[in-house]
Amino acid sequence: MKRLVFLTGAGISAESGFSTFRDAGGLWEQYPVEKVATPEGWQADPNLVTDFYNGLRRQLVEARPNLGHRLVAALESHYDVTVVTQNVDDLHERAGSTRVVHLHGELLKVCSSRDPDDPRYRLTLTPGRLEVAHGERAADGSLLRPWIVWFGEAVPNLEQGAEAASQADVFVVVGSSLNVYPAAGLVRYVPAGRPVYVIDPKPVRVSSASPVSVIQQVATQGMATLVRRLAEADGFDPAEVLARAD
Numbered sequence: 001m002k003r004l005v006f007l008t009g010a011g012i013s014a015e016s017g018f019s020t021f022r023d024a025g026g027l028w029e030q031y032p033v034e035k036v037a038t039p040e041g042w043q044a045d046p047n048l049v050t051d052f053y054n055g056l057r058r059q060l061v062e063a064r065p066n067l068g069h070r071l072v073a074a075l076e077s078h079y080d081v082t083v084v085t086q087n088v089d090d091l092h093e094r095a096g097s098t099r100v101v102h103l104h105g106e107l108l109k110v111c112s113s114r115d116p117d118d119p120r121y122r123l124t125l126t127p128g129r130l131e132v133a134h135g136e137r138a139a140d141g142s143l144l145r146p147w148i149v150w151f152g153e154a155v156p157n158l159e160q161g162a163e164a165a166s167q168a169d170v171f172v173v174v175g176s177s178l179n180v181y182p183a184a185g186l187v188r189y190v191p192a193g194r195p196v197y198v199i200d201p202k203p204v205r206v207s208s209a210s211p212v213s214v215i216q217q218v219a220t221q222g223m224a225t226l227v228r229r230l231a232e233a234d235g236f237d238p239a240e241v242l243a244r245a246d
Contacts, residue, residue, distance in 0.1 A: 004079035011175020018063035068219035069095035070245035
């Protein structure tokens, strides 16, 4: 079975009504990036940071996976699919994707502020318990912070994403401008000659040793186009995949 690897960004979740960070609209305008997405911002005002992510979680539970997410999941019927995502939402999982690598953390998880990557002190929040109170602490006694990779922090799952890209038979970028590093560099791990598809309504620059096909559409339309192109190349009925995602 061919390995199909997706790198997804905010553009795939925008049509679900959930935009994070750069496209977060009112929340982002109220809370500048340096105040809510850096270790320095956390140190200066952890209550402000906590309020920002509490607000994002309330937005997330109202969002639903869109056709783009569902088509990514439906392609598991014909490919060995890995999703490497820059997004912190859980929309891929809710759509049915079974192998998702989160490069920038997960919004529904909180962790120790002393050692964010220690799984012993990580908690998964639920729709019934979305908010973290000011001053709430992890089991190690430190303040609970979002399990989000902030600007200036290392990306713990980057190696896992690079490994997936290096094994891709087909690599697909959906809704990512490829401007945020180190995630944008994953396309360079794709073996030379393997096809790369880029789905985005805006022009995206891609540096790759592989042939690049650009589908200049929003994620839902672009994913449907991709399914048809993959079906033509690999000999399956696209209607079956489209129906599975309906």
